[in-house]
Amino acid sequence: MKIGILAVQGAFREHEKILQTLGADTVQVRLPNQLDGCDGLVIPGGESTAIGKLMRQYDLMDPIRDMAKSGTPVFGTCAGMIVMANRIQGGEESHLGVMDVEVNRNSFGRQKESFETDLDIPVLGPEPFPAVFIRAPHITSVGPEVSVLCEYEGRVVAVQQDHYLALSFHPELTGDSRIHQHFLSMVEASK
Numbered sequence: 176m177k178i179g180i181l182a183v184q185g186a187f188r189e190h191e192k193i194l195q196t197l198g199a200d201t202v203q204v205r206l207p208n209q210l211d212g213c214d215g216l217v218i219p220g221g222e223s224t225a226i227g228k229l230m231r232q233y234d235l236m237d238p239i240r241d242m243a244k245s246g247t248p249v250f251g252t253c254a255g256m257i258v259m260a261n262r263i264q265g266g267e268e269s270h271l272g273v274m275d276v277e278v279n280r281n282s283f284g285r286q287k288e289s290f291e292t293d294l295d296i297p298v299l300g301p302e303p304f305p306a307v308f309i310r311a312p313h314i315t316s317v318g319p320e321v322s323v324l325c326e327y328e329g330r331v332v333a334v335q336q337d338h339y340l341a342l343s344f345h346p347e348l349t350g351d352s353r354i355h356q357h358f359l360s361m362v363e364a365s366k
């Protein structure tokens with residue numbers, strides 16, 4: 176199974192390491208032809224405006240959207256989730272816009288710009304998941320096809336919609352690989 180990791184900006188190396196530990200082949204994606212043969216794609220955290228701009232500049236936006244719409248699983252974390260959302264609060268233009276969710280880009284305020292907490296994510300089993308939030312967005316509304324996987328302090332922070340998975344936090348910065356394993360199962364199921 177080959178997983179592409181969008182590598183234009185942000186925390187792509189950490190995703191790569193975890194996915195390799197889980198036995199997946201990975202490829203860093205900066206050019207459209209690097210998407211060839213990918214069974215799934217990860218869009219990492221970083222800065223969504225920069226990622227969106229570079230995706231347009233490198234002619235990646237349309238091929239990734241086509242790939243996503245034709246059923247290839249996509250997993251976005253933090254800025255990656257913002258890139259996947261079809262609505263961004265504050266009137267900003269959406270990027271890929273493939274998930275039926277609205278996001279608030281910087282919802283965890285100043286004192287909480289960066290923090291770690293244990294989350295209850297039932298789809299991963301009873302063990303709490305250690306989550307790192309860094310200037311994290313949250314999901315302010317979800318469409319009817321979207322399942323909420325986790326809420327933190329009343330805010331939606333993890334969602335799945337068919338073959339799309341998106342999180343407010345960074346699962347690649349802790350040693351827990353269950354979310355990546357969950358994504359690989361989604362990829363396996365889509366083949």
Ligand code: GLN
Nearest residue numbers: 220221222223253254280
């Ligand atoms: N809030 C950032 C943005 O708007 C995302 C932060 C992150 O990916 N850690 O892009």
